[in-house]
Amino acid sequence: MFFYYCDLAWRSIRKTPMLSMLMVLAISIGIGITITTLNVYKTMSYNPAGERSEVINSVQLWSQGLDTWDEFISSITYTDAMNLRNNAELSVKAATYRTGLALQSDNPKIEPVLQSVRVTDRDFFKIFSVPFLYGSYWDANVDLRPAYQVVISQKLNLRFFEGKNSVGKTVFLDRKPYQIVGVIEDWNPQPKYYDPLNGAFNDAEEIFIPFSLTAQEEFDVWGNTSGWQFEPMLTYSDRLASEKVWIQFWTELNSEDEKQNYQSWLTRYVEQQRAIGRFTDTAKTPAEAVQISDIDKWLEDNNVVPKDNKILVGLSLLFLSVCLVNILGLLLTKFLKRAPEVGVRRAIGASRGQIFSQYMVEVGMIGFIGGVVGLLWAWGSLTALHSYFSMDQSVTGLDASMWVITPLIAISTAVLAGVYPAWVVCRTKPSVYLKTQ
Amino acid sequence: MFHIKPILSSLMRSKSAPILLLLQIILSVAIVSNASFIINERLSLMQRESGYAEEQILTFSMYNFDPAIDNMKQNQVDQQILRSLPNVIDASYSNMLPLSDSGWMDRYVDGPDADTAKGTPGFAFYLGNEHLLNVMGAKLIAGRNFTADEINTSLDDSGMMALVSQPLAKAFWGEESPLGKTMYQGAQAVTIIGVVDKLQGAWIDHENFEYSVIQNIDFGGSSSNKSYMVRALPEHIPALEETIRKALHAENPNRVLDHFQTLSEMKNLTYSNHRLMATVLSIMVILLLLITALGLTGMVMFNIQRRTKQIGTRRALGAKKRDIIQYFMVENYMICIVGGVIGGMLALVLGQQLMSLYSLPMVPVIYPIVSVIGLLVVTTLAVIIxxxxxxxxSPAMATRSV
Structure with a gap:
């Protein structure tokens, strides 16, 4: 029966080609636009931490003075970073910031390249589950006593060492020798959740060096340095001693208890710092001057999804509803026109249910074709976004979930639009139309 | 005279189709007016004059990694080399690049005592030498530029001077001239010696985008990572990158030169999100009008087929062709106007929501009005055929097939 209805539906669609095309066009454009904006929204709001989202936490401190910044800043000062690193309260912790260095190897044939570099502690690799190809991260005591060790990416390993195990070999960063202790596999989480501050969709760094080298090597900071008071940074030690914030601090908290404990430790820390004249904004209690953010909150606070995108999703849903109303109107007129035919069918024994399902099959078919065409639209517009607006591939690639969401939207739109007309037409009284024949 | 009453009563007899049309128009007005408001806002952001000779400025970054290098001296030598290149009009170091979305922001206060002094709004803080103004192509409208012997090399030198942008001067000093005023950064005094007509900062969406200051520090010696601006005629710029690379690498090979782009390319990139939003919304509006128009045409056509007999009867009873056309036009105008009024109100509500959720400015009433007029035009086009x-x-249709 279903296939018979399909056949009938197809005939009916072909009988009024212009109108059918119009309906397919409307539904497909509506779906195309909705899927495009939803897709961008979905990929941007993706949480790469997955089930570790609540375990991975970052720390923010209200270190600013009275009447300066009125919100928590994502980064902390060097002083605080060092204090938090050196404290035994936490077993897993990593301070991190971004710098850039010129990379060279022993091979003089390969030109030096300026690379963006992540300066961090060994636990960074644990916290963010960075996969290793060869070797591992540096030893725990390197975080305390600086050593020139480095972890590089698979790509750089391929370029400088032809992909062979390069652990133990040497590379030069700003002409200083660093010993390779590990090579990581391709790792490029999108959004770049461990540092969305300088472009949430930038690529991950390919070189990782110990944070403990900071003071002696005076690495440039490739990221935001923000200050709330006048503090000239004439030398690097001015920077390290200043109240300027530029370092992100990460940790693992496995339970609510651990979180509570750490929160109260941080509160005591703030009290202790107040005693020595820091954290001067006394409008905040010490407990309020501490914020621990899991990944969801962190991504939200750092505005990883731009507000433009949210507006577009809203408007495109409204757009889709216009298309829905449009199709509803067209279907209604089309079905009503066929009322005499329905009258005859009803007279020779078709039940209301049969008429209803026959027309719903037709509606579903239009929805299905519209969905397929809409997916093509979406694919086309995402490709255009990528090529004309240099939007990142990771955002404009069609998300896997869209293969489920698109037909779902298409069919439900069509069904919503079709229920009323089909219901109206199945209520046709045979007598009325038989009379006029 | 438009026979509104019979049209109305015929509309009331079969309500569902006109209600759907009404709904569609309401939603369309709401979407179109909000979208076109956002489009207009973005376009006007993009059309702001930057005050720079955008086409003539080539920017690039340089990273020195030779530990033996004396950054201070090297910076001076490099600028000399850049200025002596053929076709180069002028060249200068700058601590930050205009319209680049990254840079320094700072503020001055009007007294040495931090507790009582009043602060200026935050401004983009350019550090540069006497060449910077010329490289930027910015116009000095009062006072003077720095001279070569006034240039400092460190942030803690004395004898600090500043050029301020006109909008900043207006915001802080009002009509009073800022020339000769002394401002402070901590205990350090800065004298204002010039006012620049227009000098945009780095962050296009910042409310203080037009507030900028150039201070007389050639800061290029203090870090290994620097940016330079070179001014040349647009026709000479494509060849310039290679020339610069060669000249600077010949001087010292231990450095990486990168990110060569003109200021207009930079601007293009920085504004790309706004351009994207404007484009996507424009496409949405056009498609929406198209779909509404086509839907309307389709519905009217079907209505006409359904009412063929009535129309034939009316014609047979003496109605002119004009009357028939008028009937359909008036019918649709009525729906369109009612829909437009409700839709306009919905648009304002929607605009209010957007304003409170995303701190967008409120939609002015003119947008719904223009949208309704636009829709009337579209309706006319859709219905007239x-x-x-x-x-x-033909009137004969009325007598057939009875």
Whole structure:
């Protein structure tokens, strides 16, 4: 029966080609636009931490003075970073910031390249589950006593060492020798959740060096340095001693208890710092001057999804509803026109249910074709976004979930639009139309 | 005279189709007016004059990694080399690049005592030498530029001077001239010696985008990572990158030169999100009008087919072709106007929501009004063809097939 209805539906669609095309066009454009904006929204709001989202936490401190910044800043000062690193309260912790260095190897044939570099502690690799190809991260005591060790990416390993195990070999960063202790596999989480501050969709760094080298090597900071008071940074030690914030601090908290404990430790820390004249904004209690953010909150606070995108999703849903109303109107007129035919069918024994399902099959078919065409639209517009607006591939690639969401939207739109007309037409009284024949 | 009453009563007899049309128009007005408001806002952001000779400025970054290098001296030598290159009009170091979305922001206060002094709004803080103004192509409208012997090399030198942008001067000093005023950064005094007509900062969406200051520090010696701006005529710029690379690498090979782009390319990139939003919304509006128009045409056509007999009867009873066309036009205008009024109100509500959720400015009433007028035009175009077709129905149709 279903296939018979399909056949009938197809005939009916072909009988009024212009109108059918119009309906397919409307539904497909509506779906195309909705899927495009939803897709961008979905990929941007993706949480790469997955089930570790609540375990991975970052720390923010209200270190600013009275009447300066009125919100928590994502980064902390060097002083605080060092204090938090050196404290035994936490077993897993990593301070991190971004710098850039010129990379060279022993091979003089390969030109030096300026690379963006992540300066961090060994636990960074644990916290963010960075996969290793060869070797591992540096030893725990390197975080305390600086050593020139480095972890590089698979790509750089391929370029400088032809992909062979390069652990133990040497590379030069700003002409200083660093010993390779590990090579990581391709790792490029999108959004770049461990540092969305300088472009949430930038690529991950390919070189990782110990944070403990900071003071002696005076690495440039490739990221935001923000200050709330006048503090000239004439030398690097001015920077390290200043109240300027530029370092992100990460940790693992496995339970609510651990979180509570750490929160109260941080509160005591703030009290202790107040005693020595820091954290001067006394409008905040010490407990309020501490914020621990899991990944969801962190991504939200750092505005990883731009507000433009949210507006577009809203408007495109409204757009889709216009298309829905449009199709509803067209279907209604089309079905009503066929009322005499329905009258005859009803007279020779078709039940209301049969008429209803026959027309719903037709509606579903239009929805299905519209969905397929809409997916093509979406694919086309995402490709255009990528090529004309240099939007990142990771955002404009069609998300896997869209293969489920698109037909779902298409069919439900069509069904919503079709229920009323089909219901109206199945209520046709045979007598009325038989009379006029 | 438009026979509104019979049209109204015929509309009331079969309500569902006109209600759907009404709904569609309400939603369309709400979307179109909000979208076109956002489009207009973005376009006007993009059309702001930057005050720079955008096409003539080539920017690039340089990273020195030779530990033996004396950054201070090297910076001076490099600038000399850049200025002596053929076709180069002028060149200068700058601590930050205009319209680049990254840079320094700072503020001055009007007294040495931090507790009582009043602060200026935050401004983009350019550090540069006497060449910077010329490289930027910015116009000095009062006071003077720095001279070569006034240039400092460190942030803690004395004898600090500043050029301020006109909008900043207006915001802080009002009509009073800022020339000769002394401002402070901590205990350090800065004298204002010039006012620049227009000098945009780095962050296009910042409310203080037009507030900028150039201070007389050639800061290029203090870090290994620097940016330079070179001014040349647009026709000479494509060849310049290679020339610069060669000249600077010949001087010292231990450095990486990168990110060569003109200021107009930079601007293009920085504004790309706004351009994207404007484009996507424009496409949405056009498609929406298209779909509404086509939907309307389709519905009117079907209505006409359904009412063929009535139309024939009316014609047989003496109605002119004009009357038939008028009937359909008035019918649709009525729906359109009612829809437009409700839709306009919905648009304002929607605008209010957007304003409170995303701190967008409120939609001015003119946008819904223009949207309704636009929709009236679209309705006219959509209805006129089927209505003309209906008018051509012969009166004889009325007598057939009864």
């Amino acid at each position: 089927p209505a003309t077709k209906a008018a051509n129905i």
